[in-house]
Amino acid sequence: MLTALEYLGSVGIGVTSPQLFRAHDGKVYVVKLQNNRMGTKVLVNEYVACRFGQLMELCFPPSDLIQIDEKLLKKNQRIKRAGISRGPHFASQYLHSNRYVAKRDLQRAVNKSAMAGVMLFDHMFHNVDRTKNRKNLLVRREETSYVLYAIDNSHLFVRGRWNAQSLEKLAPQIVINRLRSYGWLLNNFLAAEDFVTYAAKVRGITDEELYGLVESIPQEWLSKESDRAALLGYMITRRNMVDDIVAALCQSIPNINRRTNSYQGK
Known part of the structure; x- marks a missing residue:
């Protein structure tokens, strides 16, 4: 877990009103707070994406829980005015010198x-928000190349807010998203x-x-055992469906040459 040492101010954009903090490792983080107006489920979503993304080795910025303690709250009046409270919050490393992804960036990115x-x-x-909100894909120049990053996973499960019943309903569904950047990627790249590699990691x-x-999610964020059980069941179901999901995605690749040896779940 990270420890916040310095409050740097508001990010200025985002429905969850994220804030900037410098942590004990010297790095700057975008922090989503427990008392954000969308509720703690969005922090759960971010944390699930962080941990699941690590298992899949995805191009998400490094993220972790961050502790804001009473000492920092007392030291900075701006924190009090911003309504920030103590306790574990969610932090994602701030990426300097980035911009939102455009079509031309996909062509030259080394990790497309x-x-x-x-x-x-x-x-x-x-997570349909990745294409609805163009601010959730970034590109950054690193040394001699351009690198893509995916950020902001607050809106998992369609809207971000969920319960056991909604997860049960969503679990068996496969809905392919071909909008905007995902359409460009499937059509051209x-x-x-x-x-195949990512499906194997999921399996x-x-x-x-x-x-x-699920057990490592802070109790302050997810107190209902029924929600925890539903989340675990959902992830197990989706893991077991990964070959079907990938097969559906591959069927959306229009170029038959890029669909050759069509995905067999191997």
Whole structure:
């Protein structure tokens, strides 16, 4: 867990009103707070994406829980005015010198095949916000190349807010998103083989790893045991469906040459 040492101010955009903090490791983080207006479920969503994304090795910025303690609250009046409270919040490392992704960026990005993993994750967790909100894909110049990053996973499960009943309803559904950047990727860049590696990583995730993920969610964010059980059940179901999800994605690749040796779940 990170520890916040310095409050730097508001990000200025975003429905969850994220704030900027410098942590004990010297890095700057975008922090979503427990008392954001959308509720703590969006923090759960971000944390699930962080941990699941690590297992899939996705191009998400490094993220973790961050502790804002009483000492920092007392030291900075701006924190009090912003209504920030103590306790664990969610932090994602701030990426300097970035911009929102345009079509031309996909052409020159060195890691565009990594978007197959992000696309698979989004389809597993019904994250349609990635294409509805163009601010959720970034590109950054790193040394001599351009690198893509996917940020902001607050709106998993369609709207971000969910309960046991809504997860049960969403779990068996496969809905392919071809909007905007995902349409560009499927039409022009991604091939079936790009999805194979990520599908294998998902299949390799164990029940024990998913159980540990759910158990590590702060109690302050997710207090109902029924919600925790539903979340675990959802992830197990979606993991077991990964080959069907990837097959549906590959069927959306219009170029038959990039669909050759169509995905067989191997």
